[in-house]
Amino acid sequence: MMIERVTRYSGWLFGAAALTLGSAVMVRAQGGQRDVWNGVYTAEQSARGKVAYAENCAACHGDTLAGIDVAPALAGGGFLNNWTGTSAGDLFSRIKTTMPLSAPGSLSGKTVADIEAYMFEVNGFPAGKLPLPPSQPMAAGIMIAPKPVG
Numbered sequence: 310m311m312i313e314r315v316t317r318y319s320g321w322l323f324g325a326a327a328l329t330l331g332s333a334v335m336v337r338a339q340g341g342q343r344d345v346w347n348g349v350y351t352a353e354q355s356a357r358g359k360v361a362y363a364e365n366c367a368a369c370h371g372d373t374l375a376g377i378d379v380a381p382a383l384a385g386g387g388f389l390n391n392w393t394g395t396s397a398g399d400l401f402s403r404i405k406t407t408m409p410l411s412a413p414g415s416l417s418g419k420t421v422a423d424i425e426a427y428m429f430e431v432n433g434f435p436a437g438k439l440p441l442p443p444s445q446p447m448a449a450g451i452m453i454a455p456k457p458v459g
């Protein structure tokens with residue numbers, strides 16, 4: 310009788326612990342903690358972005374995103390220094406509202422997200438299963454963070 314009770318109790322405890330663990334894992338996967346090293350765009354998206362970049366950005370920022378004259382590089386150390394600590398949403402609005410410099414605001418949110426995905430690829434961030442979302446608020450939880458060590 311006594312033993313049976315103890316077994317039941319520890320079974321319940323184990324179940325509760327597993328539940329707690331499970332929800333912690335879900336919270337991590339859903340947001341808050343996401344950054345560009347978690348796979349925040351898809352390969353198809355960056356392939357579309359590459360085409361849109363060539364049409365709308367390359368004339369000023371260069372075919373390899375290295376920058377030309379006053380148009381800064383959109384990949385590499387200097388660019389990452391500027392943007393580390395901000396979010397994919399911040400970069401999204403910078404592009405959406407001020408670029409292309411010759412026609413600010415002319416690109417749809419979807420095209421801007423595609424181009425940003427391509428910039429992420431060139432900067433060495435990995436592709437994943439979910440596309441980069443096409444709006445500032447939805448991309449605001451994705452941090453541009455330094456590469457994790459190890």
Ligand code: HEC
Nearest residue numbers: 365366368369379380381388391403404408409410411424
């Ligand atoms: C007509 C030339 C021109 C075109 C086209 C253009 N840009 Fe720019 N871009 C600039 C210049 C010049 C600057 C720097 C001055 C400024 O911020 O306005 C800049 C700055 C930027 C910055 C800020 C970089 C930083 O680290 O501060 C981003 C991001 C950017 N452009 C992205 C884009 C994207 C994406 C496109 C294509 C959709 C694009 N630009 C098209 C000229 C251009």
